Amino acid sequence: MAFAAFATAEAQPQAPKKKSRIALFLLLPGIAYLVLFFLAPLISLVLTSLQAPREFGDIGQFDYAFNWQNYVTVIQQYLPHIARSFGYALAATVLALLFSYPLAYFIGVKARRWPLLQSLMLVLVIAPFFISFLLRTLAWKQILSDESIIISSLKALSLMAPDAHFTGTPFAVIFGLTYNFIPFMTLPLYTTLERLDTRYLEAGSDLYANPFTVFRKITVPLSMPGIVAGTLLTFIPAAGDYVNASRDFLGGPDTQMMGNVIEANFLVLLNYPAAAALSIILMAAILVLVGIYVKRSGTEDLL
Amino acid sequence: MIRRLIAQARQTQLNRRTLLAGAGAGASALALAACSTGGGQSQPTAAADNSANDKTLNWANWAAYIDEDDDGNYPTLVAFEEETGIKVNYEVAVDDNNTYYGKVKDQLALGQDIGADTVCLTDWMVARWIRFGYTQALDHGNIPNLANLTPSLQNVDFDPGREMSIPWQGGFAGIAWNKEAIPGGLTSVSDLWNPELKGRVGVLSEMRDTMGLLMLENGVDISGEWGDEEYNEALEQLRKQVEDGQIRNIKGNSYLEDLKSEDTLAAIVWSGDITVINAEAGDKWEFLIPSGGGTLWNDNFLVPIGSPRKTNAETLINYYYEPEVAAEVAAWVNFITPVVGAQEAAAAIDPELAENQLIFPNEETLSNAYVFRSLSGAEEQKYQTEFQSILLGA
Numbered sequence: 001m002a003f004a005a006f007a008t009a010e011a012q013p014q015a016p017k018k019k020s021r022i023a024l025f026l027l028l029p030g031i032a033y034l035v036l037f038f039l040a041p042l043i044s045l046v047l048t049s050l051q052a053p054r055e056f057g058d059i060g061q062f063d064y065a066f067n068w069q070n071y072v073t074v075i076q077q078y079l080p081h082i083a084r085s086f087g088y089a090l091a092a093t094v095l096a097l098l099f100s101y102p103l104a105y106f107i108g109v110k111a112r113r114w115p116l117l118q119s120l121m122l123v124l125v126i127a128p129f130f131i132s133f134l135l136r137t138l139a140w141k142q143i144l145s146d147e148s149i150i151i152s153s154l155k156a157l158s159l160m161a162p163d164a165h166f167t168g169t170p171f172a173v174i175f176g177l178t179y180n181f182i183p184f185m186t187l188p189l190y191t192t193l194e195r196l197d198t199r200y201l202e203a204g205s206d207l208y209a210n211p212f213t214v215f216r217k218i219t220v221p222l223s224m225p226g227i228v229a230g231t232l233l234t235f236i237p238a239a240g241d242y243v244n245a246s247r248d249f250l251g252g253p254d255t256q257m258m259g260n261v262i263e264a265n266f267l268v269l270l271n272y273p274a275a276a277a278l279s280i281i282l283m284a285a286i287l288v289l290v291g292i293y294v295k296r297s298g299t300e301d302l303l
Numbered sequence: 304m305i306r307r308l309i310a311q312a313r314q315t316q317l318n319r320r321t322l323l324a325g326a327g328a329g330a331s332a333l334a335l336a337a338c339s340t341g342g343g344q345s346q347p348t349a350a351a352d353n354s355a356n357d358k359t360l361n362w363a364n365w366a367a368y369i370d371e372d373d374d375g376n377y378p379t380l381v382a383f384e385e386e387t388g389i390k391v392n393y394e395v396a397v398d399d400n401n402t403y404y405g406k407v408k409d410q411l412a413l414g415q416d417i418g419a420d421t422v423c424l425t426d427w428m429v430a431r432w433i434r435f436g437y438t439q440a441l442d443h444g445n446i447p448n449l450a451n452l453t454p455s456l457q458n459v460d461f462d463p464g465r466e467m468s469i470p471w472q473g474g475f476a477g478i479a480w481n482k483e484a485i486p487g488g489l490t491s492v493s494d495l496w497n498p499e500l501k502g503r504v505g506v507l508s509e510m511r512d513t514m515g516l517l518m519l520e521n522g523v524d525i526s527g528e529w530g531d532e533e534y535n536e537a538l539e540q541l542r543k544q545v546e547d548g549q550i551r552n553i554k555g556n557s558y559l560e561d562l563k564s565e566d567t568l569a570a571i572v573w574s575g576d577i578t579v580i581n582a583e584a585g586d587k588w589e590f591l592i593p594s595g596g597g598t599l600w601n602d603n604f605l606v607p608i609g610s611p612r613k614t615n616a617e618t619l620i621n622y623y624y625e626p627e628v629a630a631e632v633a634a635w636v637n638f639i640t641p642v643v644g645a646q647e648a649a650a651a652i653d654p655e656l657a658e659n660q661l662i663f664p665n666e667e668t669l670s671n672a673y674v675f676r677s678l679s680g681a682e683e684q685k686y687q688t689e690f691q692s693i694l695l696g697a
Contacts, residue, residue, distance in 0.1 A: 058434060058680035060408075081695065138560075145564035146503070165502055167566060168552055247508070247694070248557045253545050254696040264691050267401040269684070 049276035060270030070277045078261050078278065085258040086285070088170070089239035092177035093185075096234050097227070099178070100185040104226070105219075107186075108193030125186050133180055137249050140176060141167055144250075168252030176244035181237065185230040192226030193219075228297050236286055258282050346436035347414025347608050354614035358389045361612075362619065363396035363403075363419035365602070367579065368472065370635035379631055383622050389615050394419070399555055400428040407607070411437040416609040421616040423471040423602045427511060430461035430677050432605060438467040439606040445617035448624030451643045455669070456601065460677045469620050470641035472575075472632075473601035475661065475672055476512035477592040479577045480569040481562070491594040492520040495569055501549050505562070505570035506541070508555045510690040511675040512598050513571055517541055519673060520595035526673045534686060542693050553694050562588060574661045575637040590661065592671050599672035601641065633662050 052065035075082070103125070111118040128136060144151060144166045154160040166172050196219065204214040220227075242259025245251040251260070258278060266275040369377050380391050396419065397403045403424070407417040411432075424432070432438050443449055449469065462468045480489050489495065495504050506513045515525045517537035523529050544550045551567055552558075559576055561567040563584055577590040606616045622628060626644030633640040634649060634656055640663070650657035660668045678686065 059431070059684045061680075078695075141560070142564055145561075145566045147565040163502060165551070165566070247552050247554055252552050252696075253550075253694055256695045261695055264695055267399075267405045269687055269691055271688075 045276050045279060048272055049280050051273040060272070062273055067273065070273045071281065074274050074277045075281065078258070081256055081258050081261045082281065082285070085239050088174055088177060088245070088257060089235050091174045092181060092238045093231050093235045095174070095178040096182050096185040097231060100182055100189055100230065104186050104189035104193050108190045109196055109198065122190070125183050128183065134243065137176055137180065137243060140179065141250055144172065167250055168255070170255050172250040173245045173255045176250040177238045177241060180244065181234040184233040188229035188233060189223065189226040192223045196222055224297065228294065232290060236290065239286055240282055347412060349439045350414070350416065350609050350611045352613045353611040357612060358615070359392065359612065360389050360421070360615040360619060361392045361394065361419045363394050363422045365397045365423065366395045368423070368636055369393070370632050379628050383619065386622070387618055389618060391619065397422065397424065400425050404428060411608060414609050416611065417607050419607060420610040420612040421604050421606055421619065423604055425602050426459070426461065426600055427677070429468045429603045429605055433462055433467050434680070437608050439608055439610065439613050440466050441469065441606065442617060445614060446621040446624065448621045451624050451626060453641050453643050456641050468603035468605045470601045470603050472636060472638040473599060473641060474638045475574040475592055475597045475599055476507065476516060476571060477574060477590055477597040478569065479562070479572040479588050479590045481565065482587055482589050484565070484568045488589065489569060489591065492516050496544060496549055500569055502551050503566070503568040504550050505558050505567035506550055506553050507558065507571050508553050508694060510687055511600070513541065514538065514690060515598040515673070515675045516571055516593065516595070520593065522595070524673065525598065525675050527676065538689055538693070545693055578637040578661060592668065597672050599674050637662055639664060
């Protein structure tokens, strides 16, 4: 998204007026792909979410119907999980932004003089992707376990209560989400900050703006496309993530997010309509939230 | 497909409900390309057996559930291949009853080959497959060694006469603790609620084992007649311990990581696992069937409805019911073997092994182990929903 924003900076050539059959023909594979792998599953999902249990049926047996009450039921039943999903995702996005901005600024602006350092740091940002993120999350679980060096040192320093623990708490889940999505925040920020014209900053200080004002009035607005792209790339997957919050990884029974609820309904309870309804609610909620966010941050042309 | 839809529309009055049903059938047909589920009222029919011409067999099983040598070969399977000429493709494809079911259920409903000719699944999941007609009837004539099946397992309520399923291995759920942290040991499930263990206790996400142990502690015979009252009493106890933070986490197979990292010091566990982690990570844990009683479960061979290699599967089952072979497997996997005579065969390999109560339990041990009774579909739905409400928190 962020990359496309720069490509459109120059005046676009006029689109050809004449309708071309070849263009339509060339579009076919794309359309077929979307219909087959997006539209069909989506329709199937909507229809599943409206199914009703079969009369005298066994577990997991449902028939097609128009049982819209499924949506009411799941919202009533799982409202805390829905709120928690977006709360955690928001916290993780804000934290990721706080960590990523200075990092991206350093790589993109300060490190320009040393191209080698710049590329080295970029590689370090991307390097975690070389290992499966399941393994990395499991590793964190071990690093942060009760008898680990970190936690026992914190306890020895009385920074943690002796019977406190970290894994299985909301902090652990937000920590995991932040850690896992930081590269998605850093990279778009880097691509915009890397193009930041530092002469604007110089001009700002020439006009007696203090560094904070320069940052607020020049740097942030110029890096807005990166901030929007980064927050979207972090928030959307974080809201639907079910690995970090899973009881098998960093979560516990009171940190379960929407993804975990969908998983339990689909695999254990065989309540397919509830799982489908929750998936649709998740999609719709993200769509609305993102729509409002993009509208308010004034960067519609990004999407 | 269109012709079918029209026929469907004609048959029924065209109201909103049936229109949606028709559209649903269409959408799933589109999505699943030619394998529409639509109604799925009728049970699938068994595939024709082609074993005579096709000497291969696909076996889906759990991890660390068969004897394995240092090179990753399975010695008993190699011997089987040499003896019968049937090439076995052994796949560790099951890591959880529910996820495996989620993966294959649509193919099963259509009677298609799921890529496995025999699968080993736990009692209650086998019961579901049999109820839904997803299994093929076994020809006992091809399995003469079935005479070696231990008498207590010859008749189970979900499969009288063992027509559809035959036990592979079994095990207990009980309690285990870290011997260094809890030198005094534990004797009952109530000991897990000791305030000193606050936040360091784990329980299993397998409803029948965790709830079974809690109910047994309350004096309920889980094999016999019990209902909502007994279940809810134990459920509220569990909910209280989770909400108070006494129970740290509720997990499936990954509970072993918590024991190793000492996030949990005591837990509800499966018997064979403790033998394995003691061998892996030093002799630190002890397993016990609690005083109230432990649960006993079995994983069973079954032949999925779409498999065209049933006779090959029966040949394999027959082979693993030879006492010597069963002893070799038991010595490696540390779970309970259902094969009579395996204990004597094991004594010949290693007398100490034959005395291990977790592999060859005697009458006394077995008298304190109970099988969770079969649940109807409605009960399963109700009890699982309540149990999951604790796992998912508020």
